[in-house]
Amino acid sequence: MFPYVRHSNDKWEPYPAKKLDLWLCRNYWHSLNWEQPLQVNAEREALQLISKCSFICAHPSGHPGEVEERFCKKDAWHTGDHEFTCTHPKVSSLDIVFVCDTTGSMGGYMNEVKTNTCQRIMNTAMTAVKDVQFRFVAYRDHPPQDSTYVIKTSNDAGDFCNATELQAFVAKLDANGGGDGPEAVLDGLWDAGVKSKWRDANTLKYIVHIADAPPHGRLYTNGCGDGFPEGCPCNLTIEQIATVLKTKQIRYKLMKIGSSINTMATIFRKHITEYEESDLTGTLDLTNKFVGILARDLQ
Known part of the structure; x- marks a missing residue:
């Protein structure tokens, strides 16, 4: 009307x-x-x-x-690009670390990551910023829930890689295992935040977290179907991780699959300063929503 x-x-x-x-x-x-x-x-x-x-x-x-x-100086609901009165040096470098659950339930999303997500994100990033580097942290679960790996990374020393190297690593990943419901979420995020060799404060930094299951611990699961109801076997906490992200000025983007991680999202939102989540309704949403976020932040 x-x-x-x-x-x-x-x-x-x-x-x-x-x-x-x-x-x-x-x-x-x-x-x-x-x-x-x-x-x-x-x-x-x-x-x-x-x-x-x-x-x-x-x-x-x-x-x-x-x-x-x-804030943008235009009127609400305007058309065209946003305009600001603040001035900053142009973003000259970009670091992106993907943290992804690679257990059995993630099959469809892993295929999307392999065939579409990484490529489109790389194209979007490198169109706006010439100096872009990547790292990938895949996680599953602790033994005896999963015997394959807790985390697997594109570089265990924390070094970043270029687009071609990232694609080669992702192509070898599959979705398998997992054991109980919760997974080694905190282990993956800790590796991404602490071990990744992030660059200085003039670099725009992202952790892109793709998940459909919460971390271990009653705080997230009420102990139901949880092989480690006392929490992460490595004693990691979201408070520790949030401190690292804040200190290093890392933006955390949760690509949220399903309702099983609603409690996790609520808790993470309270602790992580640069927090943003996107609810995914299908595999294509994964690519489209983060590409949209990236294009917005780089304009």
């Missing part, structure tokens, strides 16, 4: 079952043939601010001491 109204797919209390719309404040009043109700200049400034685009500049150097300057 109104071109300036958008349907919301989110749940809103106290009506979580209802489908609601999103309105811009100014347009809501105009739909009633009213001007926005303003009393003082402070209110006018506040309404002008909430009518602006909420997209934030994602430059890795951050925005020390800035608040409004990091």
